[in-house]
Amino acid sequence: xxxxxxxxxxxxxxxxxxxxxxxxxxxxxxxxxxxxxxxxxxxxxxxxxxxxxxxxxxxxxxxxxxxxxxxxxxxxxxxxxxxxxxxxxxxxxxxxxxxxxxxxxxxxxxxxxxxxxxxxxxxxxxxxxxxxxxxxxxxxxxxxxxxxxxxxxxxxxxxxxxxxxxxxxxxxxxxxxxxxxxxxxxxxxxxxxxxxxxxxxxxxxxxxxxxxxxxxxxxxxxxxxxxxxxxxxxxxxxxxxxxxxxxxxxxx
Amino acid sequence: xxxxxxxxxxxxxxxxxxxxxxxxxxxxxxxxxxxxxxxxxxxxxxxxxxxxxxxxxxxxxxxxxxxxxxxxxxxxxxxxxxxxxxxxxxxxxxxxxxxxxxxxxxxxxxxxxxxxxxxxxxxxxxxxxxxxxxxxxxxxxxxxxxxxxxxxxxxxxxxxxxxxxxxxxxxxxxxxxxxxxxxxxxxxxxxxxxxxxxxxxxxxxxxxxxxxxxxxxxxxxxxxxxxxxxxxxxxxxxxxxxxxxxxxxxxxxxxxxxxxxxxxxxxxxxxxxxxxxxxxxxxxxxxxxxxxxxxxxxx
Numbered sequence: 317x318x319x320x321x322x323x324x325x326x327x328x329x330x331x332x333x334x335x336x337x338x339x340x341x342x343x344x345x346x347x348x349x350x351x352x353x354x355x356x357x358x359x360x361x362x363x364x365x366x367x368x369x370x371x372x373x374x375x376x377x378x379x380x381x382x383x384x385x386x387x388x389x390x391x392x393x394x395x396x397x398x399x400x401x402x403x404x405x406x407x408x409x410x411x412x413x414x415x416x417x418x419x420x421x422x423x424x425x426x427x428x429x430x431x432x433x434x435x436x437x438x439x440x441x442x443x444x445x446x447x448x449x450x451x452x453x454x455x456x457x458x459x460x461x462x463x464x465x466x467x468x469x470x471x472x473x474x475x476x477x478x479x480x481x482x483x484x485x486x487x488x489x490x491x492x493x494x495x496x497x498x499x500x501x502x503x504x505x506x507x508x509x510x511x512x513x514x515x516x517x518x519x520x521x522x523x524x525x526x527x528x529x530x531x532x533x534x535x536x537x538x539x540x541x542x543x544x545x546x547x548x549x550x551x552x553x554x555x556x557x558x559x560x561x562x563x564x565x566x567x568x
Numbered sequence: 569x570x571x572x573x574x575x576x577x578x579x580x581x582x583x584x585x586x587x588x589x590x591x592x593x594x595x596x597x598x599x600x601x602x603x604x605x606x607x608x609x610x611x612x613x614x615x616x617x618x619x620x621x622x623x624x625x626x627x628x629x630x631x632x633x634x635x636x637x638x639x640x641x642x643x644x645x646x647x648x649x650x651x652x653x654x655x656x657x658x659x660x661x662x663x664x665x666x667x668x669x670x671x672x673x674x675x676x677x678x679x680x681x682x683x684x685x686x687x688x689x690x691x692x693x694x695x696x697x698x699x700x701x702x703x704x705x706x707x708x709x710x711x712x713x714x715x716x717x718x719x720x721x722x723x724x725x726x727x728x729x730x731x732x733x734x735x736x737x738x739x740x741x742x743x744x745x746x747x748x749x750x751x752x753x754x755x756x757x758x759x760x761x762x763x764x765x766x767x768x769x770x771x772x773x774x775x776x777x778x779x780x781x782x783x784x785x786x787x788x789x790x791x792x793x794x795x796x797x798x799x800x801x802x803x804x805x806x807x808x809x810x811x812x813x814x815x816x817x818x819x820x821x822x823x824x825x826x827x828x829x830x831x832x833x834x835x836x837x838x839x840x841x842x843x844x845x846x847x848x849x850x851x852x853x854x855x856x857x858x859x860x861x862x863x864x865x866x867x
Contacts, residue, residue, distance in 0.1 A: 321672050322639075322643070322670060322671055322672050323669060323670055323672060324670075326666050326667075326669035326670045327666075327670050329666065330655060330658065330663065330666040330667075330670070331655070333655065333657050333658055333666075334655040334656065334657045334658070337657045398653055399649060399651050399653040400653050400654075400655065402615075402620060402649060403647075403649065403653060403654075403710075405620055406618055406620065406642060406647040406649075407639075407642065407667075407670055407671065408639045408640055408641070408642040408643040408645075408671070408714075409639055409670070410639045411639070413639075563622075566615075566620070566621050566622070567615065567620055567621070
């Protein structure tokens with residue numbers, strides 16, 4: 317049999333097999349999220365985006381955020397401290413390729429599964445509502461994925477920078493609650509001052525809220541920057557992650 | 569062209585120079601041992617040579633390429649790290665099959681690597697279920713998957729019991745002689761390196777303080793004799809008076825033989841055998857401390 321080029325896809329698979337298992341991956345979170353989505357979807361609505369919101373916001377978003385802060389970040393950190401990352405980097409694959417594979421297996425894939433399962437269950441509960449505008453439902457799903465991937469990327473960056481699972485979990489939680497604190501503060505200030513701009517900034521911080529508003533209330537104006545803030549930050553963080561892994565990361 | 573060439577490699581961590589102008593080469597089918605005490609910079613050097621760490625300056629060419637910039641340099645290179653690790657969610661054979669797929673080698677290579685490393689019968693266990701020796705064999709099987717021309721092994725015998733150490737070294741020796749695989753090994757135990765290596769590089773405080781063939785290093789150290797006696801201080805004093813280099817270690821006197829060899833020592837002992845009791849005399853394998861001692865004397 318002839319020799320082939322080294323490949324990244326099996327690395328994604330092998331690391332996914334490691335990351336998508338207990339205790340790294342919390343199947344109870346998946347089951348509870350799906351049940352919560354089923355219960356939350358049993359309410360009269362004709363809008364697919366509202367079904368997605370009912371299924372995910374706030375319980376699933378909160379739970380998945382905490383999961384990412386604690387498990388995804390510490391998963392990447394323990395990958396570094398255990399020596400597995402060093403093993404992966406010893407393959408004849410580029411550092412960017414390895415970083416990309418780990419991003420898929422440790423951040424994107426868990427987000428897709430944890431957000432996807434409740435949405436599939438919700439769609440099964442109210443199929444007629446989803447069938448009326450499936451693309452809008454997918455768009456709402458995508459917004460949650462983008463928001464949670466943004467948080468996951470932030471926590472993942474903390475994980476590879478600290479190289480310590482305990483520190484990264486604590487730092488991830490601290491960053492998450494800081495982000496939520498800023499969101500809350502902006503909302504309070506917006507209400508106190510009657511500032512619509514501050515309210516828009518706060519809403520932009522939770523990207524899925526802006527997308528949901530756009531989908532469910534087409535008459536309400538949504539600014540382009542509101543739609544670009546979190547995706548822009550996600551792209552920026554993703555580039556920082558790749559650059560850090562390419563040039564600065566050294567196995568402990 | 570050497571499989572691996574390093575020239576004047578310098579690496580610092582937070583202003584502390586860990587590697588200070590290290591140069592070495594590994595040629596086809598050659599076993600090179602890097603020996604040095606803990607903290608000498610062996611692991612850092614291995615990581616720099618593999619391109620896992622950036623170097624501050626110097627040249628590293630692995631298979632003719634710079635491994636930090638070009639991952640293709642690691643094609644045909646197997647790696648055994650000091651602390652072997654594999655994903656805990658897969659059995660060893662499952663992981664090896666994935667690894668073969670990552671490396672782009674046929675799955676049939678997995679069976680060969682398992683046999684060659686002596687892991688047969690344990691490949692269906694999870695990595696964490698293996699003993700330290702079997703973990704090292706699993707890591708060796710992983711390193712052999714790549715059809716390597718060179719295997720880089722960082723302290724492959726550390727954390728192993730003496731029996732398992734010998735077995736691992738024998739396996740390495742068989743692979744080197746039988747398959748023509750070149751090895752770059754590190755250890756802090758000189759006689760382990762001497763057992764398998766063609767050449768030795770002695771690393772101390774980030775510098776290469778001695779290097780050469782096994783014969784060259786052995787002749788540099790000289791032969792070492794240990795004499796056990798109840799009064800080592802008196803014996804050592806007598807031997808020093810007879811121009812021997814004698815050092816007291818516990819209830820033993822360690823003597824480095826000169827050009828006169830063992831006969832000269834026996835003659836010196838014959839003079840005092842009536843006044844100083846001698847329990848035992850044996851030749852011992854030179855340790856790293858003897859090498860470093862000689863280097864210190866030469867300096």
